[in-house]
Amino acid sequence: MPAAIELRDVHKRFGDLQALAGIDLEIPQGEFFGLLGPNGAGKTTLISVLAGLMRLDRGLARVMGHDVRTGYRAARRSLGVVPQELVFDPFFTVRETLAIQSGYFGLRDNDAWIDEVMHNLDLVSKADVNMRALSGGMKRRVLVAQALVHKPPVIVLDEPTAGVDVELRQALWEFIRRLNRDGHTIVLTTHYLEEAETLCERIAMLKQGRVVALDSTPNLIKRVHHLLLKLRLDGDLPHELLAFEHGSTADARVLRLRSYEDIERALSCVRRAGRRIEDMELVQPDLEDAFVDVMRRS
Amino acid sequence: MSGFPTLLYKEVLRFWKVGTQTIGAPALTAALFLFIFGHVMEGRVRMYDTVPYTAFLVPGLVMMSMLQNAFANTSSSLIQSKITGNIIFVLLSPLAYWEFFAAYVFAAVVRGLVVGAAVLVVTLPFVSAEFRHPLWVAAFAFCGSAVLGALGMVAGIWAEKIDQVASFQNFLIMPLTFLSGVFFSIHSLPGFWQRLSHFNPFFYMIDGFRYGFFGVSDVDPLRSLAVVAGFLVLVSGFTLALLRSGYKLRH
Numbered sequence: 001m002p003a004a005i006e007l008r009d010v011h012k013r014f015g016d017l018q019a020l021a022g023i024d025l026e027i028p029q030g031e032f033f034g035l036l037g038p039n040g041a042g043k044t045t046l047i048s049v050l051a052g053l054m055r056l057d058r059g060l061a062r063v064m065g066h067d068v069r070t071g072y073r074a075a076r077r078s079l080g081v082v083p084q085e086l087v088f089d090p091f092f093t094v095r096e097t098l099a100i101q102s103g104y105f106g107l108r109d110n111d112a113w114i115d116e117v118m119h120n121l122d123l124v125s126k127a128d129v130n131m132r133a134l135s136g137g138m139k140r141r142v143l144v145a146q147a148l149v150h151k152p153p154v155i156v157l158d159e160p161t162a163g164v165d166v167e168l169r170q171a172l173w174e175f176i177r178r179l180n181r182d183g184h185t186i187v188l189t190t191h192y193l194e195e196a197e198t199l200c201e202r203i204a205m206l207k208q209g210r211v212v213a214l215d216s217t218p219n220l221i222k223r224v225h226h227l228l229l230k231l232r233l234d235g236d237l238p239h240e241l242l243a244f245e246h247g248s249t250a251d252a253r254v255l256r257l258r259s260y261e262d263i264e265r266a267l268s269c270v271r272r273a274g275r276r277i278e279d280m281e282l283v284q285p286d287l288e289d290a291f292v293d294v295m296r297r298s
Numbered sequence: 299m300s301g302f303p304t305l306l307y308k309e310v311l312r313f314w315k316v317g318t319q320t321i322g323a324p325a326l327t328a329a330l331f332l333f334i335f336g337h338v339m340e341g342r343v344r345m346y347d348t349v350p351y352t353a354f355l356v357p358g359l360v361m362m363s364m365l366q367n368a369f370a371n372t373s374s375s376l377i378q379s380k381i382t383g384n385i386i387f388v389l390l391s392p393l394a395y396w397e398f399f400a401a402y403v404f405a406a407v408v409r410g411l412v413v414g415a416a417v418l419v420v421t422l423p424f425v426s427a428e429f430r431h432p433l434w435v436a437a438f439a440f441c442g443s444a445v446l447g448a449l450g451m452v453a454g455i456w457a458e459k460i461d462q463v464a465s466f467q468n469f470l471i472m473p474l475t476f477l478s479g480v481f482f483s484i485h486s487l488p489g490f491w492q493r494l495s496h497f498n499p500f501f502y503m504i505d506g507f508r509y510g511f512f513g514v515s516d517v518d519p520l521r522s523l524a525v526v527a528g529f530l531v532l533v534s535g536f537t538l539a540l541l542r543s544g545y546k547l548r549h
Contacts, residue, residue, distance in 0.1 A: 014549075048549075051389075051390055052389070052390070052548065053386065053389055053390070053548060053549070054548060054549045055544060055548055055549070072392065073392040073394070074392075076390060076391060076392040077392050079390075081390055083383075083386055085383050087382060087383035087384045087386060087387075088382075088384060089379075089382075089384045089387070090382070091311070091312050091315055091316075092308075092311075096311075100304055100307075100308045100387075101387055101391075102304075103301060103303070103304025103305075103307070103308075104301035104304055104305060104387070104388065104391035104392075104393060105301060105391060105392060106299035106300055106301050106392070107299075108299065108304075146387065
């Protein structure tokens with residue numbers, strides 16, 4: 001069984017900027033995969049290479065075993081891309097937009113599936129509305145629907161929830177999760193790390209065109225060797241603990257500790273200083289901590 | 299199945315939905331040209347000794363409208379899609395570069411033919427034009443629109459802003475169509491300009507098209523068709539090469 005996505009030594013340069021500097025990545029079929037990185041890390045470039053919107057300078061990119069250059073027809077049939085920009089064709093209604101997109105893939109009698117996609121994305125009431133008249137959130141739904149009209153086995157979502165309200169975000173993830181359960185491979189880029197943490201089985205972190213971390217989501221979080229302890233005391237933080245101070249919230253000080261043993265030491269410090277603990281909370285590291293750690297170290 | 303018919307349909311639907319601008323406006327412009335030039339010139343000149351000036355003018359106006367609108371169809375569609383970003387939907391599809399080319403150019407031909415028919419409808423009541431050789435009319439209408447559709451693609455692919463397409467249209471397409479013998483027979487020009495006209499491919503489109511109406515022309519229609527067909531092959535080859543390379547479309 002070919003990998004859903006296979007990238008070998010992928011390079012892409014724009015003038016002086018090395019946008020992709022040798023990416024190696026394999027995403028097996030059926031996986032929910034996250035692609036994270038700061039702005040300019042190369043996420044969108046990587047997606048563009050896969051989609052054939054950009055041509056790679058060196059290396060190899062395959063979708064479901066089809067080379068994106070020599071087997072571009074099969075590769076593009078296997079791939080559904082939800083672009084980051086909110087683009088639309090102002091001449092057409094929602095239904096026309098979806099029928100046209102479907103036709104580009106050679107699918108003429110696709111109404112049943114188009115209706116199903118519209119139903120799942122709550123677009124039925126807007127079917128005959130011109131694209132121009134839709135709100136941003138609705139346009140985003142149409143973009144998702146357009147990526148799905150040809151039932152691609154691999155779906156790539158480039159920051160699909162940027163500027164989207166909570167309700168749509170939840171409905172969208174519900175739908176995408178179902179597609180994933182049905183066997184579709186999902187590749188997601190997002191700046192909302194909590195989304196990536198709950199959804200993605202495996203994550204690649206990109207920085208300056210390179211993969212700097214690639215592991216299962218729990219493993220990436222396990223790599224973070226610190227805990228955060230939020231303390232609200234009836235007085236100032238004892239002097240010895242200042243070195244551990246990580247930050248503060250409205251009413252508490254946050255300490256960054258290396259291990260559980262450090263908690264005991266911190267608490268005994270507080271006791272020795274005669275302070276009383278009014279509130280205390282132990283914060284487990286999450287993907288955001290892992291992300292910040294990886295970006296700082298690499 | 300191929301995505302070509304859908305892209306063709308979409309490109310036709312795009313101009314059809316705004317028909318007042320894309321079909322009505324050029325028909326009105328042509329009618330005004332006929333009214334004004336016909337009024338001023340009628341009775342003063344006879345073309346090819348036998349054809350009244352207004353009748354002579356009609357095929358020229360029809361062809362000029364076809365050429366300009368075929369160009370406008372591809373160039374405006376491409377530049378708009380590029381600027382708004384919705385070109386991505388075509389680029390993400392499995393369409394081959396030559397299907398992309400064929401769909402845009404055929405849509406331009408459809409626009410050209412529809413506009414040409416509209417211009418004929420509004421101008422014919424005022425003149426008694428003949429259709430001596432309808433096949434020649436059809437051949438030049440098709441080839442002329444196709445050439446301009448392909449040139450419009452080149453402009454649309456190359457341009458990054460709408461005013462660059464407008465420059466292409468105003469400084470190249472407009473002068474070449476106006477100076478191609480729409481309003482006059484090149485035999486009425488001084489020798490130098492007459493010879494220069496022979497380097498203008500648009501001249502052969504209009505001259506050959508007019509032959510289909512009156513059975514007379516400045517140049518042998520077979521030679522005109524050869525020039526126009528040759529030009530079509532040249533422009534198409536260039537456009538296809540641009541598309542194949544991904545120039546300004548696939549970076």
